[in-house]
Amino acid sequence: MAPEPIHPIRVGHIDDVQELRKSKPSIIPERFVRDMTERPTLATPMPCSTDIPTINFSKLVKGTKDEIKTEISQLAHASENWGFFQVVNHGIDLSILESIEKVAKEFFILPLEEKKKYALAPGTVQGYGQAFVLSEDQKLDWCNMFALGVVPNFIRSPMLWPTNPENFSESVEVYSTEVRKLCQNLLKYIAMSLGLNGDVFENMFGEAVQALRMNYYPPCPRPDLVLGLSPHSDGSALTVLQQGKGNSVGLQILKDDRWVPVKPIPNALVINIGDTIEVLTNGKYKSVEHRAVTHKEKDRLSIVTFYAPSYEIEVGPMAELVDENNPCKYRRYNHGEYSKHYVTNKLQGKKTLEFARIRTKSQTT
Numbered sequence: 001m002a003p004e005p006i007h008p009i010r011v012g013h014i015d016d017v018q019e020l021r022k023s024k025p026s027i028i029p030e031r032f033v034r035d036m037t038e039r040p041t042l043a044t045p046m047p048c049s050t051d052i053p054t055i056n057f058s059k060l061v062k063g064t065k066d067e068i069k070t071e072i073s074q075l076a077h078a079s080e081n082w083g084f085f086q087v088v089n090h091g092i093d094l095s096i097l098e099s100i101e102k103v104a105k106e107f108f109i110l111p112l113e114e115k116k117k118y119a120l121a122p123g124t125v126q127g128y129g130q131a132f133v134l135s136e137d138q139k140l141d142w143c144n145m146f147a148l149g150v151v152p153n154f155i156r157s158p159m160l161w162p163t164n165p166e167n168f169s170e171s172v173e174v175y176s177t178e179v180r181k182l183c184q185n186l187l188k189y190i191a192m193s194l195g196l197n198g199d200v201f202e203n204m205f206g207e208a209v210q211a212l213r214m215n216y217y218p219p220c221p222r223p224d225l226v227l228g229l230s231p232h233s234d235g236s237a238l239t240v241l242q243q244g245k246g247n248s249v250g251l252q253i254l255k256d257d258r259w260v261p262v263k264p265i266p267n268a269l270v271i272n273i274g275d276t277i278e279v280l281t282n283g284k285y286k287s288v289e290h291r292a293v294t295h296k297e298k299d300r301l302s303i304v305t306f307y308a309p310s311y312e313i314e315v316g317p318m319a320e321l322v323d324e325n326n327p328c329k330y331r332r333y334n335h336g337e338y339s340k341h342y343v344t345n346k347l348q349g350k351k352t353l354e355f356a357r358i359r360t361k362s363q364t365t
């Protein structure tokens with residue numbers, strides 16, 4: 001069962017950030033202004049040796065034995081220490097990446113009245129607007145989202161789709177099919193990097209759920225005060241993120257208590273480990289906290305695919321990853337319940353995963 005909206009929720013007035021931007025405010029509305037501790041530290045220079053790892057996907061698929069071995073150990077290192085990596089030579093045709101970016105842009109430049117036809121209901125994550133807003137006093141992100149389910153419930157009805165409906169629908173379908181294959185392949189190599197059978201996740205997940213979210217961050221006159229997207233980890237198994245061509249750098253990941261920017265590599269895709277893989281691997285592979293920041297003059301688009309087990313699947317640490325030295329850190333739970341928990345809570349770092357974490361005696365006292 002897909003997560004149902006919870007009612008009633010009072011979220012108060014939510015300004016549309018694109019409309020706000022048009023009015024060129026000299027003062028940012030209070031609901032967007034972050035508390036001191038949450039503000040992006042724009043002035044802190046980042047050490048340059050902290051680029052996230054890169055995986056050469058073509059070497060995994062058709063490299064020599066040695067190349068495959070090296071790439072798999074890179075993948076293990078990235079998943080264990082970073083929770084993030086960029087995939088180059090992923091095999092998805094450039095025209096497919098360009099097409100999804102084009103339809104996403106076409107959507108966001110529509111008049112607000114048009115976009116509002118797809119407005120998301122409070123407490124749900126599908127549609128246009130701001131997801132994860134669950135109370136009137138919650139701070140808002142400097143972002144507009146348009147999110148839709150792809151598997152199992154992609155509705156291919158031209159009536160329902162914006163702009164050029166045929167193009168939109170077709171681009172989403174073609175793109176999502178390619179990204180699905182990439183996720184399945186990456187999960188195979190991730191399993192192998194753990195010394196498990198390549199098909200272990202595929203067999204476990206049933207008909208995997210896939211969702212697509214387009215995030216649009218308009219320029220912000222005070223990027224030092226706001227966040228594009230609140231810190232969070234993803235509730236998925238894997239996330240695939242495409243950054244708009246030539247956009248500003250906006251994605252940051254928390255590494256050793258520092259926010260490290262993910263510098264876009266042209267045509268690469270950013271992959272991150274989601275909460276589900278963290279639980280299945282008993283914490284060996286990490287779903288790492290990340291956020292988006294804004295830019296004073298430049299806008300930014302990200303196109304994000306979440307790939308997760310079917311809602312009825314039960315998830316818990318795999319036996320192979322639990323032993324005396326690595327005691328079980330998470331309880332077993334139903335993935336649909338976790339999804340519901342995820343979408344009905346605000347984004348708050350890794351807090352959502354507390355849902356599953358087993359507390360040791362020293363943590364509870």
Ligand SMILES: O=C(O)CCC(=O)C(=O)O
Nearest residue numbers: 213215250251292302304
């Ligand atoms: O826009 C970005 O770079 C971050 C997006 C993201 O983390 C998400 O949609 O879950």
Ligand SMILES: [Fe+2]
Nearest residue numbers: 232233234290
């Ligand atoms: Fe995310």
